[in-house]
Amino acid sequence: MALKDELRQFVTDNFMYGKPYKGFADDDSFIERGIIDSTAIMELVAHLERRYRITLQDKDLIPYNLDSVNSLARFVKSRLQPNYPGTRDEARIGLVT
Amino acid sequence: MLAHRGPDDTGFHAENGVGLAHARLSIIDLAGGHQPMSNEDSSLWITFNGEIFNYLELREELLGKGHKFATRSDTEVILHLYEEKGEDCVQYLNGQWAFAIWDNQRRRLFISRDRLGVRPLFFTRANNTFLFGSEIKAIFAHPGVTREIDVNGLNEVFTYWCTIPPTTLFRNIHELPPGHSMTVDAAGVAVRPYWDIQFEKSTGVVDPSREQAYADELLDLLIDSTQIRLRSDVPVGAYLSGGLDSTVTTALVKKFTNAKLRTFSISFDDPEFDESSFQKEAVRFLDTEHQDIRCSKNQIAEVFPDVIWHTEKPVLRTAPAPLYLLSRLVRESGYKVVVTGEGSDEMLGGYDIFKENKIRRFWESQPDSKLRPILLRRLYPYLQNVQNQPDAYRKAFFHINVDRNLQPFFSHIPRWQSTANLQTLFSDSVRAAIGGDIGHSKIRSRLPLSYASWDSFCQAQYLETKYLLPGYILSSQGDRMAMAHSVEGRFPFLDHRVVDFASRLPVSLKMKVLSEKYLLKRCAAGLIPASVAKRHKQPYRAPEACSFLQPAAHEYMDELLSPEQLRRDGIFDAPAVAMLQAKFCKGAAIGIKDNMGLVGVVSTQLLMHKFINHFEGRMASHGS
Numbered sequence A: 001m002a003l004k005d006e007l008r009q010f011v012t013d014n015f016m017y018g019k020p021y022k023g024f025a026d027d028d029s030f031i032e033r034g035i036i037d038s039t040a041i042m043e044l045v046a047h048l049e050r051r052y053r054i055t056l057q058d059k060d061l062i063p064y065n066l067d068s069v070n071s072l073a074r075f076v077k078s079r080l081q082p083n084y085p086g087t088r089d090e091a092r093i094g095l096v097t
Numbered sequence B: 001m002l003a004h005r006g007p008d009d010t011g012f013h014a015e016n017g018v019g020l021a022h023a024r025l026s027i028i029d030l031a032g033g034h035q036p037m038s039n040e041d042s043s044l045w046i047t048f049n050g051e052i053f054n055y056l057e058l059r060e061e062l063l064g065k066g067h068k069f070a071t072r073s074d075t076e077v078i079l080h081l082y083e084e085k086g087e088d089c090v091q092y093l094n095g096q097w098a099f100a101i102w103d104n105q106r107r108r109l110f111i112s113r114d115r116l117g118v119r120p121l122f123f124t125r126a127n128n129t130f131l132f133g134s135e136i137k138a139i140f141a142h143p144g145v146t147r148e149i150d151v152n153g154l155n156e157v158f159t160y161w162c163t164i165p166p167t168t169l170f171r172n173i174h175e176l177p178p179g180h181s182m183t184v185d186a187a188g189v190a191v192r193p194y195w196d197i198q199f200e201k202s203t204g205v206v207d208p209s210r211e212q213a214y215a216d217e218l219l220d221l222l223i224d225s226t227q228i229r230l231r232s233d234v235p236v237g238a239y240l241s242g243g244l245d246s247t248v249t250t251a252l253v254k255k256f257t258n259a260k261l262r263t264f265s266i267s268f269d270d271p272e273f274d275e276s277s278f279q280k281e282a283v284r285f286l287d288t289e290h291q292d293i294r295c296s297k298n299q300i301a302e303v304f305p306d307v308i309w310h311t312e313k314p315v316l317r318t319a320p321a322p323l324y325l326l327s328r329l330v331r332e333s334g335y336k337v338v339v340t341g342e343g344s345d346e347m348l349g350g351y352d353i354f355k356e357n358k359i360r361r362f363w364e365s366q367p368d369s370k371l372r373p374i375l376l377r378r379l380y381p382y383l384q385n386v387q388n389q390p391d392a393y394r395k396a397f398f399h400i401n402v403d404r405n406l407q408p409f410f411s412h413i414p415r416w417q418s419t420a421n422l423q424t425l426f427s428d429s430v431r432a433a434i435g436g437d438i439g440h441s442k443i444r445s446r447l448p449l450s451y452a453s454w455d456s457f458c459q460a461q462y463l464e465t466k467y468l469l470p471g472y473i474l475s476s477q478g479d480r481m482a483m484a485h486s487v488e489g490r491f492p493f494l495d496h497r498v499v500d501f502a503s504r505l506p507v508s509l510k511m512k513v514l515s516e517k518y519l520l521k522r523c524a525a526g527l528i529p530a531s532v533a534k535r536h537k538q539p540y541r542a543p544e545a546c547s548f549l550q551p552a553a554h555e556y557m558d559e560l561l562s563p564e565q566l567r568r569d570g571i572f573d574a575p576a577v578a579m580l581q582a583k584f585c586k587g588a589a590i591g592i593k594d595n596m597g598l599v600g601v602v603s604t605q606l607l608m609h610k611f612i613n614h615f616e617g618r619m620a621s622h623g624s
Helices: A001-013 A040-052 A069-080 B055-064 B074-092 B136-140 B151-160 B207-229 B244-256 B276-286 B297-310 B321-334 B344-348 B352-364 B372-378 B384-390 B391-398 B402-408 B413-424 B430-434 B456-473 B476-484 B494-506 B518-524 B532-533 B546-549 B550-561 B563-568 B573-585 B592-613
Strands: B009-015 B018-024 B042-051 B094-101 B107-115 B122-126 B129-133 B180-185 B188-193 B235-238 B262-268 B288-295 B337-339 B489-490
Touching: A001 A040, A001 A069, A001 B573, A040 A069, A069 B413, B018 B042, B018 B094, B018 B276, B018 B456, B042 B055, B042 B074, B055 B074, B074 B094, B074 B107, B074 B180, B122 B136, B129 B136, B136 B188, B136 B592, B151 B413, B151 B430, B151 B494, B151 B592, B207 B244, B207 B494, B207 B518, B235 B244, B244 B337, B244 B344, B244 B532, B262 B276, B262 B321, B262 B456, B276 B288, B288 B321, B297 B321, B297 B546, B297 B550, B321 B476, B344 B456, B344 B494, B344 B518, B352 B372, B352 B391, B352 B456, B372 B391, B391 B573, B402 B413, B413 B573, B413 B592, B430 B518, B456 B476, B476 B489, B546 B573, B550 B592, B563 B573, B563 B592, B573 B592
Parallel strands: B235 B262, B235 B337, B262 B288, B337 B489
Antiparallel strands: B009 B018, B042 B094, B094 B107, B107 B180, B122 B129, B180 B188
């Protein structure tokens, strides 16, 4: 499954109980559409760290990185790049299947 | 059907096609207060649930006007006051009531409910028969009444946490709103308000030299409201949670109780919810004879079906369950009356939603400020998840742009919107039937004319006092849990004189900067332990949906949340509920939304089971 589809699936299953909101688009803000509540962000971070074996620093925890399917995909993809300049983590090796 | 509300006596009166029934919890005039009760010439008959706390003063006045009393009860005072003042009699009452008077001469039934909704009252019409009762189950006992879920009630619970009267969870069953009376006669049914809370226009800062005068006035009012709430022919105990409000009421009760005062509290195995260290401190300080019930998740699971039988509506929190256990302890200890601290948070400015509103308004006035949102860290210090969230997110969550159209509800929009997101769990047919009221038009249409001129803080207080207080705090957590074990709660902070005083109080004396219940703390100084006065407010909470993973819940969870049962009942989307349950089973459900979602699903399914699919207690139909 493509990264974006996989992320979209996780968000749909975990925050919308498998029933995507009407017209839920890849650029829609999770916050503005009420998809993520004030605590669910921790769930999302835990999933990214577990699934992709990446470590999110405090500076990463901003809506720019995590607030839509597209921004999530962009962020995760950037962390999976071999030339990612941050802390070395397993993510750079590739997607864990 | 209502024996739990009145196990001490029952009575009936029927004449000319009108019938009144009563189940009595004897508290005042144990020997003489049998109901239904009539006046001297039997032209008036009353059935009454509740207490009139100023009945002694009213009785004196009525005696002075020549009325003759056959009993020492507060019930008879209402009858004579009705003779004297007619339907305006309710304006003179200080108390908590739901009563009906049959006026034989006018061929009219007059029904009234207290100002703030302490005592419940429901009614319906079936086959040209008007029916009413303290609980819906009593109405359902009538063979002519159909039992169907009202999706509008579901929509309201899954938005506001409570139904908005007259809507209930059941189609054609109506709730008389607090502060309303109604008449039923040949002309039909007429419902009228007789009281509403009225705040004053925004007021400025109070001169510090006047603060003490306000504190003295509040203390005088609280002393009197507590004193008249001790009028009883049976011993009165007190709930003591370890928080400011119940410690104040307990201190005041203690002041007027010669005997050793009995207090009762809940403690939890889980330290996240437990307040027993503060309870112990208050008990030591106030020297009460204390009993405590330790509540586990499994006990919550065990009693939850009974809890829903009594709430008669879904709940999104398990918090009523420990209160059910607490009232059982009170009753087993030989008590049937407790004084308790509800209403203080609403009236004197204690809730975090008021603080949140204040910070959001402060930030809204300078949206580019980097410093103002730092105050958001002061919110919800007891919620680990909220405290752990990144600052950027904290800002994003609380900096919610509220449409101009929704500005009257600025304080409550975040809560209402996040709760309404749970409706994604509903089946497609229920979602289609609900349609949605994104403008909150029902609440909007009832806002007082002067509402727009009030301070934003008072607007938030109004919404909380008008809806959540009667619809959840005083009912699902209050009357219903206490009366499940024949216990009556009495609330000094909800004396209408205290409420009127609080509604005129400058906002700065309710929440000074971000110090909640500022004036109450000031007037309670010396009466309660300093540690209790200084502690940060921790709202009463209980272990949530994780309780349903306990053994005591297995049987009903398997049955009521099975895909087949969910499909048969048709309220929830079975795969969505399965996904929510799966999150809990793998320990991935950590958010408020998931917790409220599962508690809401379980309580709704229990409601379906107990009231629609397997209702027990139907009377046999005449002639069938």
